[in-house]
Amino acid sequence: MFKLRKGYLGYISANLFLILVCFIIITPLIWSVSTSFKSRSEVFAHNFTLIPKQVIWQNYVEIIKAAPFGQYLINTVLVVTGILILQLLLIIPAAYAFAKLEFPGKSFLFFIFIAQMLLPLQSIIVPNYLFLKNLGLINTRIALILPFAASGYGIFLIRQTFKQIPEALIDSARIDGCGDLRVIWHIMIPLAKPTITAFSLISIVIHWNDYFWPLIVTNTADVRTLAIGLGMFVQQESGADWPLLMAGTMFIVLPILLFFLCTQNVFINNLIKSGLKE
Template sequence: MKTSYLGKLLNGIGLILIVCVFAFPFVWMISTSFKTLGETLTFPPKWIPEQFIWENFTKAWNSGPFFKYFLNSLVVSVGILILQFLTIIPAAYAFARYRFAGKTFFFALTMITLMIPGQLIFLPVYLQMSSWGILDTLWALILPFASSAFGIFMLRQSFMQVPEELLEAARLDEAPEWKIILKIMIPIAKPVLITFALFSFISHWNDYFWPLVMTTSDAARTLPLGISKLREVDGGIAWNVLMAGNMILVLPILIVFFFAQRQIIRAFVYTGVK
């Protein structure tokens, strides 16, 4: 009994330490975003500002065309997500419920792409976008991510758990395949779809490398590139303004996560990803 209690205690302490490690940078960012520049440089550092400086956020927002950056990030992230749903849902359904020649090979080939870093293939993709004449446009940021091997894998695992009898009953009622996907598969896989959507949205909302490579003007640049320019404010690194800019960058992600957290828990607890 004592051993079990001690194990639970150590487990709880370990979880608290892990939470502290991951929460520390976020809490520090919030604290710094409200400080004066002088307070950011004091040692030992202060966790709570003497006075909350809301002007840091105004200064960060007005330091460039931030509304344009924000809009570009939103269009790119949502545009990628829409195209990914249009490609991964039928692909996952085919891999999960159909038998066809080369199925194992093509699925393995899809999984292999997960091992290829984006930095390795950006040059041929860059040349392809250049040949299409869409460099420095939002299309160059959207089209290379029109599908996702990770999304296909997650959704395939979810589709495979749907009882075959349910699909056979729908086919006996002469339901076409697209209706089976829309009316049966997608509602059942909704938690997984929302989880993937959150992962995809966060990944592309925070993406810095690809917009840096594919864009050369503010007309097509996204919020992470705009945040990086805050290092040049006031002729030096104003950490308080920089952290305020990062708060602007993180806020939409927190809002999306807040509304999607229950679905994420359901995806991993009830549906399960094997």
């Protein structure tokens, strides 16, 4: 009876701790949403209230009129999607080659790809910029996508998963007449789906919030992303106008948050299935 009671108290303590951590994490988001619906006078009032006394929808109307956040959102979705598609098209075959094929210089080439992970973007920004400038791609969406088409981290992550797939499955597929591309499509990708899903979410979040590179290669509003658009709006328009600033921030936060909420079941189910053996 004591063991049961002790275990029950531990269960309650763990859940209370998780609730506290979740509250700490979500508090800035709740504050931002609340501020985006407040009036300017209420934001600076001495008595802080989380729930607005009067919901001001006009803040969102004003932010849309003040800056083309709709265009920024479209640009961001196109850039993030383009980067992810190119990354998956390149890193999955590369990971398969490094995991299952034998060719001269394999270890050296893999080391070069991994070395990419050690280089910060700032260290290669000049050659990247000059390369795109010579191609006439500055201030285009392609310039935002192209430098991130290959991912050393993605190749390493998926390669490690591919190495765990038994060779017998691949040999069986080859006996049935499958080439490498069919092996990748019918065997490797389905079995590595949890890893690919995890990498996809990481890639989307990183490039959705990317600020430095888009700041360098974009000059006009028609190609700017949400992060740059919000930064330019803060510098040029809003100043200390916190309701408008938080309304603009929601254009960045809510789409990626809704995306995660809509895909979390797929993500969690893939992780659960990855731990099950047939």
